[in-house]
Amino acid sequence: MGAQEPFVSPGAAGRTPLRPDDGRLQRGRRSRARIREAARALFRERGFDATTLRAIAQRAGMGASSLYRHIRTKEELLVDELQELQEQAWHQFRRRRVSRGGPETASERLRRFLDAEHQLLARDPDLTTIALRATTHPEARVAGQVLALQDRTVGLLAEIMLQGRSRGELRRGVDVLAAARTIAHTTNGARIAWANGQLDGEACRRAIDTAVDVLFQGIGAPPG
Amino acid sequence: MGAQEPFVSPGAAGRTPLRPDDGRLQRGRRSRARIREAARALFRERGFDATTLRAIAQRAGMGASSLYRHIRTKEELLVDELQELQEQAWHQFRRRRVSRGGPETASERLRRFLDAEHQLLARDPDLTTIALRATTHPEARVAGQVLALQDRTVGLLAEIMLQGRSRGELRRGVDVLAAARTIAHTTNGARIAWANGQLDGEACRRAIDTAVDVLFQGIGAPPG
DNA sequence: CCATCTAGGGGAACAGCCTCGCAAATCGGG
DNA sequence: CCCGATTTGCGAGGCTGTTCCCCTAGATGG
Incomplete structure (x- = not known):
């Protein structure tokens, strides 16, 4: 897991940069930030499909083609946001550990996580919609990114259930991975x-x- | 259900035709057939995404823009095929009723249907992929068509389970609809x-x- | 301070799906 | 067999995401 280019400068979308981004390339970083910001705002205003790349570029103060120095795909912009939200959901879930009273059952923990996730994802249908759409383009690069995200969710769900199983809350020998996938697919x-x-x-x-x-x-x- | 324009001439993609297609408009019908045939063949040869509308049109012996007299969307062409396959799966499932021995349990019937469906859909990833992609375009008309198809599958699954429930094979008071949806989503x-x-x-x-x-x-x- | 190298920006252009307005083919009825 | 109406076909064109290639600014190393 986690072998997804930690900080190796997303620039020059195709080639491997010769030098690592050691903090000296500020212009690019600022541009990337502006692009993300513009995209996020426009997606929220008009929705993903109604937002054109040229509009994003304009708001970010550059030409459309220049975007491609920083992104690989339009969808990537939204998937990045989804990724952040997912991490947020996980974080939020882990933080609120034992809120009150006795230990939660696996089913309660499951629900708590799913609720947190729902609350974040219910902000904008595009977040789900576009992510799923990406998985229907198997040759595209984003597909892998989204699937990895889903795998991570499945992993967390499985982890929760595993804990429950070892405490005897679950039927013995249950295929937790299959169950986790079922939950993820159903959501x-x-x-x-x-x-x-x-x-x-x-x-x-x-x-x-x-x-x-x-x-x-x-x-x-x-x-x- | 079933209020999906039974035979009212798909022509003139926008307007409602004044006269129903009573069998007298043969040219259009032939064109439609040629288009479907061409599309089907090309999808199979090159895959959906690699098949261009111009190619379909050319093989059907007409200009690309003329296609739109008969279809609303490229995706529609594939969804039509999917629809046929689904009907085929249902038909096949209903025909092979009691193949041997005693009556099947609900779980056996479920499996039998899912196997039949899998066998048909496993021919071409596009059938699933593109259909699902369509549901990520909520404003498009095909989305509704695909969702209706899924609903019908869910209905069948629910029906199978209902039978099983009334025979005591299922836990009392189980939410069969929810269960059916879970199965559909998981597949x-x-x-x-x-x-x-x-x-x-x-x-x-x-x-x-x-x-x-x-x-x-x-x-x-x-x-x- | 200069030569060099590259990340980053820009304009043009491409192929894709789809729309538009007009001309031709086809239809049913007289 | 001809007329008005409707269907069907066509070429041009729009808008999209994306690629190509060139150019510049600014950092790097001497």
Whole structure:
């Protein structure tokens, strides 16, 4: 994991920079910041699809083609934001550890994380929408980035469940990874329905909740 | 349901045709057939994204802009194909009713349907990929078409489970709709992973299988 | 202070999907 | 067999994300 170019200057989108970015290349860094800022604002104002690269470039004070010194793809701009939000969700989740009373059950922790995630992602449908769209362009570079993000979410969910399993809250021998994936996929699905206006924000949250419920209880009749 | 313009001539992409297509407009029908055929062949040869509208038009023997008398969107062409395949899967599933021995359990029927679906969809990643991509364009008309298709799948899954529930194979009071949605979303997710090369076809099938297993058994420890 | 090197900016242009307005083909009815 | 209406086809063109290649500013090393 984590082998995703830590700080090796995103500039010159294609070639490997000969020198590492040791802090002397300030102009580029400022440009990158302006681009991100402009993109973020415009996405929020008009939405992703209605925002043209030329508009972003203009607000960032440069020509459209110059953007490509700093980004690889339009989608990358939004995925970066998504990534930040995800980290925020994780951070927020880990910080609020034992808020009150006794230790949480795995199911409670799961819910708490999913709620945090929902709250952040429900700000803008584009965040889900465009990310998923990226995964439908398998040859594109962003696809990998988004999938890595999802994998990380799956990992966290699995971790939560593993803890629960070792405490005997979960059925023995349960395939936690499969369960984690199921949860992740279901949240994606619910959010797509939400983005398409089939669900409002609250209904989406509830759908996710219900899905976790169903998954915990199982749908099969008890063996007895 | 079913209010999706049954046969009202898809022509003139914008306006409602004054007369229904009563079988007298043969030229258009032939053109439509040629377009579909050309598109299908080219998608199979080069893949969806590598197939240009101009190429389709050329093979269909017309100019690119003329396509738009018959289709609304490039994606629509592929979604049409997907729709046919889905109907095929449903048909095939219903036909092979009681193949052998005693009555199938709900879980067996579920698996049988999912296998049939997988076999058809595993022919071409584009079928899943592009359909899902369409749902990330909420303002586009195809999005609705794809979502309707998914809803129908969910309906079928729910129906299967309802039967099982009334026979006591399922836990009482289970939310079959939520369970059906979970299954549908999970299959989508697995196929995306497959399309991105994270899973091969067989692993994808197994992932779906496992997910159904986990959902049936539940991950929570039995109350006892 | 100079030669050099490169990150970063810019304009032009490309291919993609799709829209527009107009001309031709085709239709049903008289 | 001809007329008015409707469908179908076409070329031009718009807007998009993205690439290409050239040019400059400013840092680097001597």
